[in-house]
Amino acid sequence: MSIIAFIQQAIRFATIFLFGSTGESITERSGHLNLGVPGIMCVGSAGAALGAKLYLTLVDSCGFPMNGFFGVLFPVLFCLICGALAGLMFCFFTATLKANQNVVGLSMTTFGIGLYVVIFQILGESGYTRLGGYFTKVFFDSVSASNWFELLFLSYGPLVYLAIIVSIIAGLIIRKTKLGLTLRSVGENPSAADATGINVQKYRYVATIIGSAIAALGGCFLFMDYMAGQPLYNIDTYGWMAVALVIFVGWNPDLGVLGSFLFAAAYILPDSIKIDSKNPLIEIVRLLPYFLTIIILIISSVSKTKLSNGPKALGVTYFREDR
Amino acid sequence: MSEAILELKNVTKRFGSVTAVDHVDFTLNKGEIMAILGENGSGKTSLMNIVDGIYFPDEGKVYVNGKEAVIASPLDAFKYHIGMVHQHFKLVDTFSAIDNILLGEKSSFSFKESFKKYKDEYSNSKSGFRRVLAALLFGLKTVSLPFAFLGNALHLNPLRKNRGASIEKIAATYGFEINLNKKIKDMSVSERQTVEIIKALYKGADVLILDEPTAVLTPQEIRRLFKVLKEMKAGGKSIVIITHKLNEVEEISDRVAVMAKGKHIATVITKECDQMKLTEMMVGKKIELNIKRSEVKEPKLRLKVEDLDYVDHKGRHRLKHINFDLYGGEILGVAGIAGSGQKELLESIAGIRKRAVGSCLFYDDGNIVELMHKNPNIIRDMGVHLSFVPEDRLGMGLVGSLDLVDNVMLRSYSKGKGGLLQRKKPERLTEQIIKDFDVKTTSSHQQIGKLSGGNVQKILVGREIASSPRVLMTAYPVRGLDINTSYLIYNILDEQKTKGVGVMLVGEDLDVLLALCDRIIVMNSGHVAGIVDARTTTKEEIGLLMTKSEETPTMTEAEAK
Numbered sequence: 001m002s003i004i005a006f007i008q009q010a011i012r013f014a015t016i017f018l019f020g021s022t023g024e025s026i027t028e029r030s031g032h033l034n035l036g037v038p039g040i041m042c043v044g045s046a047g048a049a050l051g052a053k054l055y056l057t058l059v060d061s062c063g064f065p066m067n068g069f070f071g072v073l074f075p076v077l078f079c080l081i082c083g084a085l086a087g088l089m090f091c092f093f094t095a096t097l098k099a100n101q102n103v104v105g106l107s108m109t110t111f112g113i114g115l116y117v118v119i120f121q122i123l124g125e126s127g128y129t130r131l132g133g134y135f136t137k138v139f140f141d142s143v144s145a146s147n148w149f150e151l152l153f154l155s156y157g158p159l160v161y162l163a164i165i166v167s168i169i170a171g172l173i174i175r176k177t178k179l180g181l182t183l184r185s186v187g188e189n190p191s192a193a194d195a196t197g198i199n200v201q202k203y204r205y206v207a208t209i210i211g212s213a214i215a216a217l218g219g220c221f222l223f224m225d226y227m228a229g230q231p232l233y234n235i236d237t238y239g240w241m242a243v244a245l246v247i248f249v250g251w252n253p254d255l256g257v258l259g260s261f262l263f264a265a266a267y268i269l270p271d272s273i274k275i276d277s278k279n280p281l282i283e284i285v286r287l288l289p290y291f292l293t294i295i296i297l298i299i300s301s302v303s304k305t306k307l308s309n310g311p312k313a314l315g316v317t318y319f320r321e322d323r
Numbered sequence: 324m325s326e327a328i329l330e331l332k333n334v335t336k337r338f339g340s341v342t343a344v345d346h347v348d349f350t351l352n353k354g355e356i357m358a359i360l361g362e363n364g365s366g367k368t369s370l371m372n373i374v375d376g377i378y379f380p381d382e383g384k385v386y387v388n389g390k391e392a393v394i395a396s397p398l399d400a401f402k403y404h405i406g407m408v409h410q411h412f413k414l415v416d417t418f419s420a421i422d423n424i425l426l427g428e429k430s431s432f433s434f435k436e437s438f439k440k441y442k443d444e445y446s447n448s449k450s451g452f453r454r455v456l457a458a459l460l461f462g463l464k465t466v467s468l469p470f471a472f473l474g475n476a477l478h479l480n481p482l483r484k485n486r487g488a489s490i491e492k493i494a495a496t497y498g499f500e501i502n503l504n505k506k507i508k509d510m511s512v513s514e515r516q517t518v519e520i521i522k523a524l525y526k527g528a529d530v531l532i533l534d535e536p537t538a539v540l541t542p543q544e545i546r547r548l549f550k551v552l553k554e555m556k557a558g559g560k561s562i563v564i565i566t567h568k569l570n571e572v573e574e575i576s577d578r579v580a581v582m583a584k585g586k587h588i589a590t591v592i593t594k595e596c597d598q599m600k601l602t603e604m605m606v607g608k609k610i611e612l613n614i615k616r617s618e619v620k621e622p623k624l625r626l627k628v629e630d631l632d633y634v635d636h637k638g639r640h641r642l643k644h645i646n647f648d649l650y651g652g653e654i655l656g657v658a659g660i661a662g663s664g665q666k667e668l669l670e671s672i673a674g675i676r677k678r679a680v681g682s683c684l685f686y687d688d689g690n691i692v693e694l695m696h697k698n699p700n701i702i703r704d705m706g707v708h709l710s711f712v713p714e715d716r717l718g719m720g721l722v723g724s725l726d727l728v729d730n731v732m733l734r735s736y737s738k739g740k741g742g743l744l745q746r747k748k749p750e751r752l753t754e755q756i757i758k759d760f761d762v763k764t765t766s767s768h769q770q771i772g773k774l775s776g777g778n779v780q781k782i783l784v785g786r787e788i789a790s791s792p793r794v795l796m797t798a799y800p801v802r803g804l805d806i807n808t809s810y811l812i813y814n815i816l817d818e819q820k821t822k823g824v825g826v827m828l829v830g831e832d833l834d835v836l837l838a839l840c841d842r843i844i845v846m847n848s849g850h851v852a853g854i855v856d857a858r859t860t861t862k863e864e865i866g867l868l869m870t871k872s873e874e875t876p877t878m879t880e881a882e883a884k
Contacts, residue, residue: 007626024577178425178428181418181422181425182426182427184415184417184418185415185418185426185427188416188417188418189413189414189416191413192412192414192415192423192426193415193426193427194396194397194413195375195397195407195413195414196397196426196522196526197396197397197398197410197427198427198428199398199428201787212661268716275684312416312417320377320396
C-alpha cells in the first residue's frame with residue numbers, strides 16, 4: 001500500500017474517533033463525564049440502521065425517490081435523534097436524579113451495546129449496502145489512484161468533511177466565544193457559574209445532548225461509510241479510543257482532527273504493512289494503538305502543561321444546596 | 324436613613340432534621356453597614372445564602388424595598404440588586420478576572436426594538452443622497468435581523484480585547500488597584516476578594532453581603548477593605564458583613580445582629596454595646612475573655628530545624644531554607660497568609676512529607692535524634708515524644724466512622740502483644756479524657772464523626788497530650804470551634820507549656836497568637852520572614868512581614884530567653 005493510500009485510509013478511519021472525541025469534548029467541557037460514548041456510538045449505528053430501513057421501505061413500497069441526498073439524510077437524522085435521546089437519558093440520571101456519572105456512563109455503554117444487537121436482530125443484518133454507496137463518495141464516483149490530490153482531499157464521503165467542520169467550529173466556539181466561556185465555567189466551577197446567574201443544569205443538558213448526538217455520528221459513519229452498510233459487532237472498542245483521545249487533545253475538539261489521525265494511523269498500521277497473518281509479530285503491531293493510548297495517558301497526567309488540565313468539576317454532580 | 328432596603332420576616336431553613344435558620348427576622352437599612360455576629364454554625368451564612376438565592380427558605384418571606392421578593396436563584400438576587408461575596412470565592416481559577424466578572428452577562432435582543440432603532444435612524448437621516456443611502460442601510464439591516472438574532476442567541480460575540488474597559492472604570496471609582504487580566508489562580512487571596520467585590524458592583528449590587536471577609540486577610544489588607552466599605556457606604560450602598568470577630572464589628576458596623584444556634588438573639592446599635600455584652604448574647608452566658616500566658620521558665624532546646632527545604636510533587640517550592648529553634652516551656656506561634664507553608668512545615672517535621680530535605684534535630688534530655696527522612700512510625704518507635712494535632716481533624720487525625728476508644732488507641736495499638744487488640748487501657752484513657760475535658764458524648768463507644776467539632780477536637784488533643792509529648796505541634800486547633808472550647812484549648816496549650824513542653828501553634832487569628840504565644844515565626848511564601856517576640860510586637864509589624872515581597876528575606880532571629 002502506498003503512503004498516500006495509507007494516509008487516505010487513516011483519514012477515513014480517523015473520522016470514527018473524531019466524531020466520538022468531538023462529542024465527548026463538548027460534553028466534558030460542561031463537567032459531565034459521559035463514559036457512555038461507546039454505547040452511544042452503538043446507539044448511533046442502530047439509529048442509522050433504523051433510518052436506512054425506513055427510507056428503503058419508503059422507496060420500495062411508496063415510490064419515494066431514491067437519491068443520495070435522502071439516502072444520507074435519513075440514517076444521519078435518525079442517528080442524531082437516537083444519540084440525543086441517549087444523551088438526554090444520561091442527563092436525566094446524572095443531572096436531575098444526581099446519580100453517579102461513572103456508574104450511569106458505564107451502564108449506558110452496556111445498554112447501548114445490548115440495544116444495538118437487539119435492533120439488528122429485529123431489522124436484519126443485510127440490505128443496508130444499497131445506501132452504502134451514497135456515504136462513501138461525495139465528489140467522484142471513482143477517484144484515480146494516481147492523482148494524489150484527488151485521493152487525499154476529494155475521495156471521502158460527506159460525513160468525513162462534516163466531522164472536520166464540526167470539530168473546528170466546536171473548538172472555535174469553546175475557545176473564542178461567550179457561549180464557550182460560559183460552557184467552560186460550568187465545567188470548571190459550577191457553583192461560581194451558578195452564582196453569576198448561569199443555569200448550570202441547562203448548559204449541562206444541552207452540551208451533553210449535542211455532544212452525544214455528535215458522538216453517535218461516529219457509529220453511523222463506521223456502519224454506513226467505513227463498513228459500507230455491513231454491521232460490525234465491536235463498535236464499543238472505537239468508543240473507548242475516542243474517550244482516550246479527548247484527554248490526548250486536551251479537551252480541544254479542533255486539535256482532535258490531528259489526534260484522531262494519529263490514533264487511526266496507529267490502528268490501521270498492522271493491516272497496511274505486509275506481514276504474514278500467521279506471524280506472531282502482527283499481534284504486537286496490533287497492540288500499537290492501545291499502547292499509544294496508555295503512553296498518552298501517562299504523559300498527559302505527568303506533564304504540567306495546559307494539555308493535562310481537564311475541566312476541574314469533571315464528573316462532579318452539581319447540587320446548589322450542597323454544604 | 325432608616326428606610327429598609329432588605330427585610331426578612333420569620334425565615335426558616337432546615338437541612339434534614341437540622342434547623343439551620345430558625346424563624347429569623349432581619350432588617351437592613353439603606354446606606355448602613357450591618358454586622359451579623361455569631362459563632363460557627365449559628366446560621367449566619369445560611370441566612371445570607373437565602374438572601375442570595377443559594378438556599379430557598381422553607382418558611383418566611385423576603386422583602387426588597389418594601390415589596391415581597393421571591394429569590395430562587397443567584398440570578399434573581401442580581402435582579403433585586405443583591406450581591407454576595409462568599410467565604411469560599413466563587414471564581415473560575417483558569418479564567419482571567421475580566422472573564423470571571425463578565426461571566427453570565429445576558430445580552431438582550433428583541434426584534435421590535437432593533438427594528439425601531441433602525442427605523443428611527445432612517446427617519447432622522449437627511450434628505451437627498453444620504454437619505455437614499457440610509458434607506459438602503461435600513462433595508463439591509465432589516466433583512467439581516469434574523470441573522471443578528473441567531474448570533475445573539477448563540478452568544479456569538481467574540482471575546483473582545485477591550486471588554487474590560489467598563490470594569491476598570493468601576494475599579495477606579497472605588498480605588499481598587501488590580502490587574503484584571505491576571506488569571507485567578509495567580510492571584511493572592513486579597514486580590515481574589517477584590518475581584519469578587521468588583522463583580523458584585525459591576526452587576527449593579529446595591530446590597531453587598533460579605534461572608535467572613537477578613538478571615539484570610541492581613542491587618543493591612545483588612546484596613547484597606549474597611550476603607551473601601553466605608554466609601555461604598557458613603558456612596559449609598561448597604562453592606563452586610565458576616566463575622567465572628569468582635570473588634571471588627573465595633574470598628575466597621577453601624578448596627579449588629581447577633582445570632583446563636585440558628586436563632587436571632589437581638590439587633591443592637593453598635594455604639595451602645597460593648598464586647599462583653601455582645602459575647603454574652605452570642606454564647607448565651609458570661610465568659611472570661613482573657614487568654615492566660617504564663618512566663619517562660621527554664622527554656623530547654625527541644626527542636627532545632629536547619630535548612631529545611633520542601634518541593635512538592637508538582638515542583639512548587641513550598642518551604643525555603645527554614646531555620647528555627649523550639650524551646651521547651653514556650654509557645655512558638657506560626658503566622659502567615661493561608662498557604663504560605665505553615666501546614667507543610669509541621670508535616671515535614673512530623674515525617675509526613677517525605678520529599679522534605681534538611682535537618683531537624685530533636686533534643687530529648689541528652690538524646691539527640693534526627694527526624695528527617697523518617698516516617699511517623701519510625702519516629703514513634705525511636706521513643707521520640709512528638710505529638711501532632713493536624714488541621715484536618717477527621718481527615719488526618721481521627722477516623723470518623725470508628726468509635727472514641729478505637730480512635731484513642733490508633734496511636735498505640737501496634738504496641739499490644741499478640742494479634743488481638745487490647746482495649747482495656749485505651750478504654751480507661753478515653754474515660755479519663757471524657758471526664759477531664761468535659762466531652763459531650765453518649766458513651767465512649769459513640770462514633771466520633773457524629774460528635775460536634777469541639778468535642779472531636781477535645782478527644783484528639785486529649786489523645787496527643789496523653790502520650791506526654793516533649794514537643795506538641797498544632798495547626799489551627801480552634802478552627803470551627805465555639806468560643807468556650809477555643810478558650811479551653813488555649814488553656815490546655817498554656818498548661819502544656821508550663822510542664823516544659825515545646826508547643827508549636829499555627830494560627831490564623833493574629834490577636835490570639837499575640838496573646839498566647841511567646842515568640843511568633845512569620846512565614847511568607849515558604850520562607851521565614853521573621854521571628855518576633857509576641858510580647859513586644861504589633862499586629863501591623865506581623866502583617867508587614869506576612870506580605871513583604873519575597874526578594875528580601877530578613878532573618879531577624881529574636882534572642883531566645
